[in-house]
Amino acid sequence: METSKSGSSSFPATASITYADKTVTYPVITGTEGERGIDISRLRSDTGLITVDQGYGNTGSCQSAITYIDGDQGILRYRGIPIEEFAGNPDFIEVAWLLIFGRLPTSTESTRFRARLTANAHLHEAMKHTFEGFPASAPPMAIMSAMINTLGCFHPEMYLIKDEEIFEEAAARLISKIRTIAAFTYRRVNGLPYIYPNPKLRYCDNLLHMMFSMPYDQRVADPEISLAMNLIFILHADHEQNCSTSTVRMVGSSKANLFASCAAGVCALWGPLHGGANVEVLEMLGQIHQGGLTAEKYIEMAKQKGSGTRLMGFGHRVYKNYDPRAKMLQSVCEKVLKKLNLRDPLLDIARKLEELALKDQYFIERKLYPNVDFYSGLIMRAIGIPTNMFTVMFAIGRLPGWVAHWKEQHDDANSKIARPRQIYTGPVNKHYVPMDSR
Ligand code: ACO
Numbered sequence: 341m342e343t344s345k346s347g348s349s350s351f352p353a354t355a356s357i358t359y360a361d362k363t364v365t366y367p368v369i370t371g372t373e374g375e376r377g378i379d380i381s382r383l384r385s386d387t388g389l390i391t392v393d394q395g396y397g398n399t400g401s402c403q404s405a406i407t408y409i410d411g412d413q414g415i416l417r418y419r420g421i422p423i424e425e426f427a428g429n430p431d432f433i434e435v436a437w438l439l440i441f442g443r444l445p446t447s448t449e450s451t452r453f454r455a456r457l458t459a460n461a462h463l464h465e466a467m468k469h470t471f472e473g474f475p476a477s478a479p480p481m482a483i484m485s486a487m488i489n490t491l492g493c494f495h496p497e498m499y500l501i502k503d504e505e506i507f508e509e510a511a512a513r514l515i516s517k518i519r520t521i522a523a524f525t526y527r528r529v530n531g532l533p534y535i536y537p538n539p540k541l542r543y544c545d546n547l548l549h550m551m552f553s554m555p556y557d558q559r560v561a562d563p564e565i566s567l568a569m570n571l572i573f574i575l576h577a578d579h580e581q582n583c584s585t586s587t588v589r590m591v592g593s594s595k596a597n598l599f600a601s602c603a604a605g606v607c608a609l610w611g612p613l614h615g616g617a618n619v620e621v622l623e624m625l626g627q628i629h630q631g632g633l634t635a636e637k638y639i640e641m642a643k644q645k646g647s648g649t650r651l652m653g654f655g656h657r658v659y660k661n662y663d664p665r666a667k668m669l670q671s672v673c674e675k676v677l678k679k680l681n682l683r684d685p686l687l688d689i690a691r692k693l694e695e696l697a698l699k700d701q702y703f704i705e706r707k708l709y710p711n712v713d714f715y716s717g718l719i720m721r722a723i724g725i726p727t728n729m730f731t732v733m734f735a736i737g738r739l740p741g742w743v744a745h746w747k748e749q750h751d752d753a754n755s756k757i758a759r760p761r762q763i764y765t766g767p768v769n770k771h772y773v774p775m776d777s778r
Contacts, residue, residue: 351376359387373408390761397657400581401758402589406439406744407580414661414709418578419443427668430570432577433457433515433543436740439578440511440747456512461537461546463520464494471528480732481615483525484518485606491517492599499597501750510598511743518739519543522732523550529728544569547736552724564679565723568672572716575665576734578741584608584615588742589749593758598746605742606735615731615738618713618720621653622727625686625718635692643702651697653690653714660707669715676722687718 355378356365364386367379377400384390393399408417416423419438426435437445437453445453470490474483491514492499498510520537527534527550535550548561548569561569579585587608592601609615628638642651656663677684694710697703720730749755 357383357387359389362387369403371403372405373410384761390763392763396581396586401586402581402749404580404745404748405442406748407578407741409580409658411656411658412660414659414664416579416664423575423664424668426574427571430567430574432570432573432737432740435574435577436515436743439740439744453508453512456509457516457543458539460513460516461520461539463491463517463524467491467494468524468534471524471534474528476529476531478529479610480522480525480529480728481606481610481735483528484521484732484735485603485610487521487525488514488518488599488603488606491521492597492603495599498599501598507747511747514598514602514743515739518736519547520550522729522736523547525732526551526726526729542566544573548723562679565676568676568719569723571668571672572719572733573737575668575712575716576737578738578744582614583611584738585741585745589745590758592746592749593755595757598743601746602739602742605738609735609738610731615734617652617711618717618730618734619727621690621713622686622717622721622730624652625689628689629685635689635696639693639696639700643700651693651703651708653711654697654703655706655708656711659709659711662709663711665712666710666714669712669719670710673715673719673722676719680722682722684718684722686721690714690718 351368351370353368354365355368356363357380364383366382369377369379371377380391391399406419408420409415418426418435419442421438433454434445434450437450441449467487467490470487471483474486495510495513498506498513501507501510524534526532533555535553535555537546538549541549544566545561548566549559553559581589584605588601588605591604592598596604612620624638627633628635638649639651641647641649653666673687677687694714697708703709716734717727717730720733721727725733
């Protein structure tokens with residue numbers, strides 16, 4: 341491949357690909373942070389060739405103005421704002437608005453959106469019967485995905501987003517009701533009576549109320565715990581073209597509605613390689629604690645090729661530096677445990693593992709640092725959220741990101757249905773053989 345210099349930029353403005361005796365030249369697109377990509381959209385029609393990139397590690401599926409990540413420097417910004425700036429007084433709903441609408445809300449916009457969330461916190465009574473239809477053993481992520489699609493059935497007028505007003509109402513419904521769906525899922529699988537939303541409570545307080553109150557015992561969340569939940573949700577709110585967000589965009593590209601697209605996102609997030617990793621961190625810590633292993637021994641096992649053991653919560657496909665979200669959650673974890681007056685032996689093990697790994701050549705050479713999952717599970721465990729609900733909490737946090745990406749794609753006049761190509765490797769030109777001749 342060759343490149344040609346543009347007059348005004350220090351980087352080449354085009355790239356040329358030569359195959360056989362033909363050379364084609366394509367524009368190089370530059371993002372606002374200087375990331376560059378070759379626009380190969382004419383490659384197949386010009387040459388008959390396609391690109392192959394399993395796992396899409398080198399493929400830009402879209403141009404997006406929502407989230408910026410620099411994995412080498414450990415930078416994560418929402419609409420240009422570094423996530424560290426949300427730590428002072430974390431407000432998940434404000435961040436949700438920012439991601440979806442592209443700027444911080446004015447006071448009027450914020451009040452209006454919050455009023456919409458409050459008005460939409462309840463679920464249609466018929467949905468309670470749907471919860472009852474699931475066995476108590478159903479995985480919470482399966483219930484959540486199904487219930488988000490069910491929710492859409494109660495608002496068919498929102499399948500087609502005709503204007504901004506309908507979109508804002510649909511976004512508010514989803515963001516508000518996913519919290520009630522999560523709480524009802526928890527109550528269903530634990531055989532507990534459903535607790536209705538309280539319009540006087542803010543977003544995270546209301547979630548904790550619906551999860552942990554009893555009809556005869558109203559639980560009021562400690563403000564520090566509520567702030568910790570706000571921060572967990574904010575830190576999970578978007579991470580550009582990850583697996584679940586790409587799924588939402590893929591489904592949405594067919595003009596599927598917002599509810600169906602987000603239900604698909606939940607399914608993608610369910611996988612242990614994506615949203616399920618914080619569960620595995622706790623399992624690892626528990627295994628060390630109960631199995632009489634030491635942190636030193638576990639680190640040695642994680643370094644051995646073929647041992648099948650990895651230091652869970654360490655390493656990231658994009659971050660080759662400290663995951664900025666992990667740094668923020670580490671201090672929150674300490675604060676929450678102090679506030680609740682808890683001593684968690686698993687936190688001591690986590691601290692020791694981190695200390696050992698950060699000075700171990702194996703982890704240094706491979707740029708393996710703690711990721712967001714390393715501490716988020718410990719915080720949720722301290723708050724009383726059971727392990728099987730961790731990924732559901734992740735989904736609540738990630739929803740604004742999915743909605744923002746769905747909207748960005750929906751508003752893009754040039755958006756096309758996502759339809760990747762393949763290199764076919766199956767049998768060539770065989771013939772059908774009748775059953776009695778096989
Ligand atoms: N423990 C021990 N060794 C590791 C770890 C780990 N956690 N992660 C990577 N390595 C090693 C690999 O064995 C490999 O070593 P080698 O070069 O000697 O073969 C090298 O580091 C590179 O590993 P890859 O798997 O190629 O790195 P990749 O960037 O593809 O993987 C991943 C990233 C999947 C996150 C990986 O680091 C991992 O499995 N971590 C543990 C699971 C985890 O915490 N996942 C959560 C990710 S964050 C999120 O999804 C929200």
